[in-house]
Amino acid sequence: MSGHRRRGVGRRAFLVGGGAVVLTAGSASAWALNTYVIDHVEVSDTEAYEQAKGVTSGASLDTSDVVATDDSWSADGTSVTITKVQTGSGSATVTYFVADVVLSDATVLRTGFAEDEFGENIIEKTSTIAARKEAVFAVNGDYYGFRSTGIEIRNGVIYRDKGAREGIVFYADGTVALYDETQTSAQELLDAGAWTTLSFGPALIEDGAILSGIDDVEIDTNFGNHSIQGSQPRTAVGVLDTNHLVFVVVDGRETGYSKGVTMTGLAEIMKGLGARTAYNLDGGGSSTMYFQGEVINQPSNGGERGVSDILYIAG
Template sequence: MTPLKNKRRKGSRVRRAVVAGAVALTLSAGGATAWALDRFVVQHVEISDVSAYQAGQSGTATGNTANTSSAVTTDTSYVSDSSNINISTVTTGSGDSTITYYVADVVLDDATTLQSAFANNSFGENITETTSVIAEANNAVFAINGDYYGFRDTGIVIRNGVVFRDEGARQGLAFYRDGTVKVYDETATTAEQLLADGAWNTLSFGPSLLDNGEIAAGIDDVEVDTNFGNHSIQGEQPRTAIGVIDKNHLVFVVVDGRSPGYSSGVTMTGLAQIMKDLGATTAYNIDGGGSSTMYFNGELVNNPLGGNKERGTSDILYIGQ
């Protein structure tokens, strides 16, 4: 028989081990929470006045109709000395299979008319405002959400001819001063080289939706980010995409989703088909979900998440008044 004293010692050791394990688990969970808050919530401002920064750095920078079964109704248009914008609404399907999306057919007189702006006029991680608020702060007549660069610390970020980040990681989209727009491999070049080649703006999200006008293979399985909280962009979702018709002729598409009966959203292949039907030869997916927003002439065009529930984002592309 084991002496009572030894039993007590053994029991004490077991209790201490359990307590120690619980403390370690708590500390581990606390550490994970702190990391997650720092990574996804806490603002990390790198440049607090982007307008002034761009001004100081600028010297170093060198209506189609969708082929669908339902009618496309042109809601409104805008013509200025620098751009021609036509906004259309498309609704297809019925019941829970209904899809509603918005098309902005844009012709620019000058490629630099398409500009970018950051939330709070600041560059860094986790800095957000809604697309509408950023648009209004920059006197935009038209705007869409950008690539949500502030969710990650990788990618090449060139905005309005100025470099903000040079950490190539994925397929990017480059808008050039001569009006051309190209998908490129960020890991095969540098921001400096892109500037030298005439890049004006870049986006870092993806994937590319069309290859020489044909739907790209495997796009429904793409993962843009593999970090916690944003593993995939698969399935039927709200979407935002940019298509290229010709030099200085672009189409911007925002698909509403997650609202059965109004708009269920589309898969990546479905989005590619929309862009192809609009006549795009190059098309590129950018941040979607609750971020998918189109703004025009002081108002929301689409209906984010079925209730005009704009989600904050870190950046927009816009055309000024």
């Protein structure tokens, strides 16, 4: 069933980040600049790379029958419905956006990369990537480019195979599973039908239950990372059924409009929407939802922050 673990891959209670590094003050600055600022391109043309691997861009939609309103879009059995939700008042106000997404085929959900390149520290705004891909809907991804670890399969192609944490895998048959990256390999996942994997976390919901300890999880412990604890802007994906997903982007850091939510608060939102499985994606200033040509939420940086990747549906 959609949202359940596949092929005996177990989950982990804690996520693993980078190891400790001891450096002098001067060398630390140079290392940080090289690690977190300078581009490291591994694949210079991701579309050509995927084609060379014999993978097309995924299932195509017949967009001759598009039906669209301000808050919904549908074509050829795929649909996106957007809802804005606001709760609380005053300093306790929380504002978030929900995208209910039904896919005619799991491969309609695609990944787009900043600058159409794969590597570290390569960034573009979500809206810029989405516009180039002619997306009707998009959210920020897992910001894979901030780290050098994780299993990254995108659009049916292996880009990285360095298991480190708990991931989520979207299979081409429409099912989705949480898994421990350190207990499998990208090739095993691909052979089992993986279409896309994301490496961030933590997992929020499994088998319909909110997971414990999620407010204390550290995604990365490497130099330069920021805490994800407390009330923050958030992005998450949830699984309602086979080929039926829900995406949530919570705004935050703006008193009177939206303070953000804790990880448990995000999990509660996802459970309330009916998610049987849910997974946290990159958040903070990255949290962005794009629909029909515009960013519909209010990113916390006062504007969009560059990200390394998006999830999108081409329109």
